[in-house]
Amino acid sequence: MSFYRQVAEDRFEATPLTRGPWDARSQHAGPPAALIGRAVECRPGARADSRVVRITFDIARPVPIGPLTVSTRVVRSGRSVEVVEAELTPDGGPAAMRATAVLIRTADGAAPGVPGVAPPPGPETAREQPFPLPYDEGYHTAMETRFAAGSFLEPGPATCWLRMRVPLVDGETPSPLTRVLVAADSGNGVSGVLDIRTHLFVNADLNVHLHRYPAGEWVCLDARTAVDADGIGLADTALHDESGGLGRATQGLFVAAR
Numbered sequence: 698m699s700f701y702r703q704v705a706e707d708r709f710e711a712t713p714l715t716r717g718p719w720d721a722r723s724q725h726a727g728p729p730a731a732l733i734g735r736a737v738e739c740r741p742g743a744r745a746d747s748r749v750v751r752i753t754f755d756i757a758r759p760v761p762i763g764p765l766t767v768s769t770r771v772v773r774s775g776r777s778v779e780v781v782e783a784e785l786t787p788d789g790g791p792a793a794m795r796a797t798a799v800l801i802r803t804a805d806g807a808a809p810g811v812p813g814v815a816p817p818p819g820p821e822t823a824r825e826q827p828f829p830l831p832y833d834e835g836y837h838t839a840m841e842t843r844f845a846a847g848s849f850l851e852p853g854p855a856t857c858w859l860r861m862r863v864p865l866v867d868g869e870t871p872s873p874l875t876r877v878l879v880a881a882d883s884g885n886g887v888s889g890v891l892d893i894r895t896h897l898f899v900n901a902d903l904n905v906h907l908h909r910y911p912a913g914e915w916v917c918l919d920a921r922t923a924v925d926a927d928g929i930g931l932a933d934t935a936l937h938d939e940s941g942g943l944g945r946a947t948q949g950l951f952v953a954a955r
Contacts, residue, residue, distance in 0.1 A: 698839075699864045700715050701765075708766050715729070722761060726754070727882040728879055729785050735874075736768075736783050737752070738874060752797070752798040765788070769781055777802045779800040818845045820860070852889060857917065859883060860916070873911050884918050896954055917936070919934065
């Protein structure tokens with residue numbers, strides 16, 4: 698199994714493993730974000746010496762579980778910086794997600810490496826806890842989740858390690874960027890401050906900044922959420938692997954009673 702089956706160069710069929718928490722017919726935003734990141738990496742003419750340092754996703758509407766087309770367009774291509782736009786469109790409808798990626802040219806030995814923050818306690822000591830969703834299969838069964846702090850069952854900040862149990866696309870090994878993006882959208886889920894049974898807290902965007910890509914299969918979300926009484930929230934997530942910090946993700950939230 699995988700999150701997607703590729704049926705043509707730019708067309709994919711979503712599997713039930715993409716199912717998210719808000720609607721049984723819609724995807725969790727992590728897999729489509731990763732699919733867009735894959736398209737940015739694999740587009741024709743992609744430069745091998747460039748790396749995504751920022752990717753911003755605008756989530757216009759829920760992404761249905763079904764056929765999808767992913768397209769990319771280079772907006773600006775300079776010597777050191779490149780900007781790429783991407784779009785994910787379900788069959789029979791307008792685009793559901795759009796993204797803008799900034800890529801920066803890399804070079805071996807360009808600067809002395811400066812260590813970032815130390816990693817949280819690793820996944821080997823964390824408590825395994827699946828997403829508490831009522832579906833037999835979905836994102837919650839396709840991802841392994843282990844909490845170093847916090848829990849799905851208690852509100853507030855959380856530190857959670859995630860690992861893909863299945864590939865993003867059938868027959869492919871996930872890239873490091875893919876591993877980050879498929880996990881990063883879960884920041885508001887692991888650090889929710891409201892009861893999912895009584896409230897919606899759906900992100901309208903996802904912004905990911907990276908100063909390096911992860912090594913290995915595990916990605917850690919050190920996340921916290923704040924909610925205003927007017928129905929707007931923000932999830933702020935520090936991203937780590939087992940060696941230390943990778944970058945940061947933020948999500949603007951629409952919050953409402955169910």
